[in-house]
Amino acid sequence: NAGVTQTPKFQVLKTGQSMTLQCAQDMNHNSMYWYRQDPGMGLRLIYYSASEGTTDKGEVPNGYNVSRLNKREFSLRLESAAPSQTSVYFCASRPAAGEQFFGPGTRLTVL
């Protein structure tokens, strides 16, 4: 039981490049989330998925797209990376009755 896994752990991009952050959970949770954490800030919600096939915007969705590929996987895509998207990205999942489990995070730097 690996919990919530994220790949990659670190990534450096140039402005304008695209990439996809991968997240998978093996706990059979319905809900999954993407957050970003900037220096001196708590985590802020980018997108979430309450169940397979549904996604909704969070507090800071601009510049991102998501895909809930199946119950296990929830990916975050940056189509044209900008320096303002330099951050640490966390994926989380949550069971119907319970609290969120977080992945280890991805540190992304956009030059």
Added chain:
Amino acid sequence: AQTVTQSQPEMSVQEAETVTLSCTYDTSESDYYLFWYKQPPSRQMILVIRQEAYKQQNATENRFSVNFQKAAKSFSLKISDSQLGDAAMYFCAYRMNSGYALNFGKGTSLLVTP
């Protein structure tokens, strides 16, 4: 919108002593949950303690306890017998009972000195 405020950017405590981290929140909801998360240098987010708003009794987990004042919208974390491993960022967070996502404060960095 709900907001969570942590007014102490940094706190320091000596090993074996007690420290209290403050958190206030703003909501018009009556049914919600409050949390404290710990983030050590590894970046992993670890749930420390959870409080349901409808419960009057303060939650406790071993050396960690909360002081939940619903009318004052205050939710402080007390760490007793502090250990070096308690050094981390601590985040207060809020979730509506019917909500999906967590709203986080900006965090308090806790330093534990020998």
